[in-house]
Amino acid sequence: MASSSSRARYLAMEARSVAWRGVAAGVKTTFRLAKVIVPVYIIVTLLKHTVLMGALGRLLAPAMRLFGLPGEAATPLVLGNTVNIYAALAAVKALQMTPQQVTIIGLMVVISHSLPSEYAVLRRMGAAAGKVTVARVLASLVAGMLAGAILRG
Numbered sequence: 001m002a003s004s005s006s007r008a009r010y011l012a013m014e015a016r017s018v019a020w021r022g023v024a025a026g027v028k029t030t031f032r033l034a035k036v037i038v039p040v041y042i043i044v045t046l047l048k049h050t051v052l053m054g055a056l057g058r059l060l061a062p063a064m065r066l067f068g069l070p071g072e073a074a075t076p077l078v079l080g081n082t083v084n085i086y087a088a089l090a091a092v093k094a095l096q097m098t099p100q101q102v103t104i105i106g107l108m109v110v111i112s113h114s115l116p117s118e119y120a121v122l123r124r125m126g127a128a129a130g131k132v133t134v135a136r137v138l139a140s141l142v143a144g145m146l147a148g149a150i151l152r153g
Contacts, residue, residue: 033086036083036086036087036090037086037089037090038090040079040083040086040087040090040091040094041090041091041093041094044075044091044094044095045094047075048072048094048095053075056072056074056075057070057071059071066144066145066148067104067108067145067147067148068100068104068148068149068151068152069101069104069105069148070097070101073095073097073101073104073105075091075095076089076091076092076095076105076109077105077108077109079091080105080108080109080112080113080114081109081112081113081114081115081137082114082115082116083114084113084114084117085109085110085113085114088109088113092105092106100151103147103151104144104148104151107140107143107144107147108141108147109140111136111139111140111143112136112137112139112140115133115136118133119133
């Protein structure tokens, strides 16, 4: 009987230990993501109120129209493709986009994101990194155009 109660105590202690390690890992991940999300959100929010964002939006509006997006939507797409998905999310939040626009950008960024780092990983693995990267970008563009056409009605 003593062995079953000591086993139960051991399992309870082990469960607490696992739970605390999970909490610690969660906090660590939250801070790691915040290091990207918070600065990007602040920068994009500030840029939104400058002439630069307006000029960028006007310059890229014709290309972004292919996807049913405003010119400013290039910002989260560029950030998603060069930095990571979380940078794109921060930019989308700062730009206060419609649900349809968020859906289109989200679809495009999920297909094609973090291109420099993933290119390096693909090369290290011996894959045809250039071809895979081009395929991802093209798939993202086609998916964005299709989603834009569908969501526009």
